[in-house]
Structures are given as structure tokens and as C-alpha cells.
Amino acid sequence: MSEKPAPWSREEFEQKLRDKEAMYHINHPFHKLMHAGKLSQKQVQGWVANRFYYQTAIPIKDAAIMANCDDASVRKHWVQRILDHDGYENEEGGIEAWLQLGEAVGLTRAELESHEHVLPGVRFAIDAYVNFARRASWQEAAGSSLTELFAPKIHKARLDNWPDLYPWIDESGYRYFRKRLNEARRDVEHGLQITLDYCDTREKQQRAVDLLQFKLDILWTMLDAMWMAYIENRPPYCMDVEVTK
Numbered sequence: 001m002s003e004k005p006a007p008w009s010r011e012e013f014e015q016k017l018r019d020k021e022a023m024y025h026i027n028h029p030f031h032k033l034m035h036a037g038k039l040s041q042k043q044v045q046g047w048v049a050n051r052f053y054y055q056t057a058i059p060i061k062d063a064a065i066m067a068n069c070d071d072a073s074v075r076k077h078w079v080q081r082i083l084d085h086d087g088y089e090n091e092e093g094g095i096e097a098w099l100q101l102g103e104a105v106g107l108t109r110a111e112l113e114s115h116e117h118v119l120p121g122v123r124f125a126i127d128a129y130v131n132f133a134r135r136a137s138w139q140e141a142a143g144s145s146l147t148e149l150f151a152p153k154i155h156k157a158r159l160d161n162w163p164d165l166y167p168w169i170d171e172s173g174y175r176y177f178r179k180r181l182n183e184a185r186r187d188v189e190h191g192l193q194i195t196l197d198y199c200d201t202r203e204k205q206q207r208a209v210d211l212l213q214f215k216l217d218i219l220w221t222m223l224d225a226m227w228m229a230y231i232e233n234r235p236p237y238c239m240d241v242e243v244t245k
């Protein structure tokens with residue numbers, strides 16, 4: 001019988017997770033066009049409307065993680081993620097900030113909230129993330145949120161470049177990205193500690209790397225669906241075609 005491989009050191013394991021940045025959606029052709037200022041207003045609207053479904057799913061996903069977590073010291077921190085998106089007391093959350101982004105790109109709140117523009121592929125991908133979080137152990141589900149390791153760079157690039165590339169976007173739309181810069185950094189610090197502590201065997205470490213890939217695939221698949229509809233203009237979900245429902 002072959003020996004089980006020894007666990008990677010904490011540093012090696014963290015590096016394996018960080019190496020996954022190569023597969024982050026920042027490298028997707030849709031994102032590349034968006035960052036190069038090549039999208040029309042309609043195409044930006046398509047992205048914002050589809051991403052809104054992700055925004056609304058994130059706190060539901062985090063509530064599922066908390067529901068499976070029997071460690072109050074973890075829940076005490078994790079609950080902040082829900083508050084960040086839903087808001088609390090007089091503090092507006094990320095969902096409200098994303099609605100303001102929607103308005104800043106020319107969509108109405110009603111259009112966003114109805115999810116009428118959400119493409120089937122985007123919906124399936126996001127639902128897969130939420131359903132995974134419902135069924136997985138809280139430690140594995142927590143680890144899958146680590147794509148956020150790579151998110152501050154993408155938020156910062158939007159803040160730096162979009163005002164020049166898309167001058168028609170109202171300044172009020174940028175609150176979401178500004179807000180996420182710090183929140184994402186704090187979240188990954190906590191998420192990374194959980195994952196590094198929990199994965200004390202090579203098997204668990206490999207599973208965490210695979211689950212991070214699963215999450216990357218979700219983000220990538222969302223953009224594949226948007227590419228088909230908004231770049232290839234492939235019916236029936238492209239914007240130029242009247243869809244009879």
C-alpha cells in the first residue's frame with residue numbers, strides 16, 4: 001500500500017491557493033474587454049444586472065455557512081459578512097450600493113430587483129454556489145469564498161480606470177467597489193486562517209484547492225454566459241432580440 005502524501009507546510013499550502021489567481025475571472029475575455037473600456041453601455045448594464053444576482057446570493061450563502069457552523073467564535077465574525085451586504089441600523093449595505101451602481105449605469109431598481117436580465121447560465125452557476133454552501137461542511141464552504149483573495153485588485157482597477165473609460169457612469173456608482181476594498185481584505189484574513197487551520201492533511205488541503213477551483217469555475221461560467229449573450233449576441237438572450245416568454 002502506498003504511503004499517504006505528507007501535508008504541505010502552511011506556507012506551501014497558502015501558495016497553492018494563491019496560485020489559483022491565474023484562473024480568476026479577471027483573466028476572462030469579458031473582463032478584459034470591460035477593463036479595456038471596450039464595452040458599450042448596454043453591455044456594462046448586462047454585467048451589472050447579472051452580477052446583482054450574485055450580490056443578492058452572497059448573504060444567503062453566508063447564512064447557510066453560519067447555519068452549518070457550531071462554533072460561536074467563528075459565527076461572531078462571519079455574521080459581519082451578512083451585515084456588510086444587507087446593511088444594519090443606519091448603515092447601507094453592499095446590496096444597496098450595487099443598486100446605486102445599477103442606477104449609475106442607467107438601469108432602474110425595479111429591473112435589477114426583478115432579476116429580469118439574469119441569464120440562465122448565470123443563475124445556474126450562482127445557485128450552484130449557494131447549494132454547495134448549504135450542503136458542505138462550514139469549513140469547506142468558508143474556503144470556497146477565498147476567491148476574494150484576488151478581488152481587491154479587481155475592485156481597485158475599476159476604481160482607477162472606469163472614470164476615464166466610462167465617463168458616462170455617475171460617480172455615485174463607485175461606492176460598492178470602494179466599500180469592498182477593505183471588507184474583502186478583512187474577510188480573506190479570517191477565511192484564510194480557517195482554511196489553513198482546518199486543512200491539516202494533504203487530502204483536506206487538496207480538497208480545499210479543488211473547491212477554490214470550483215468557485216473560480218462559477219465566476220468564469222457567469223462570464224461565459226454573458227459573453228454568449230452580450231458579445232456574441234447569440235439568441236435568444238442577446239439584447240437585440242425580443243424574447244417572448
Ligand SMILES: O=C(O)c1cc(C(=O)O)c2c(n1)C(=O)C(=O)c1cc(C(=O)O)[nH]c1-2
Nearest residue numbers: 058094144145146147148151154155180219
Ligand atoms: O467583483 C468581483 O470581481 C468580486 C469577486 C468576488 C469573488 O471573488 O467571489 C466577490 C466580490 N466581487 C464581492 O464583491 C463580494 O462581496 C464577494 C463575496 C464573495 C464570497 O464568495 O463570499 N465573493 C465576492
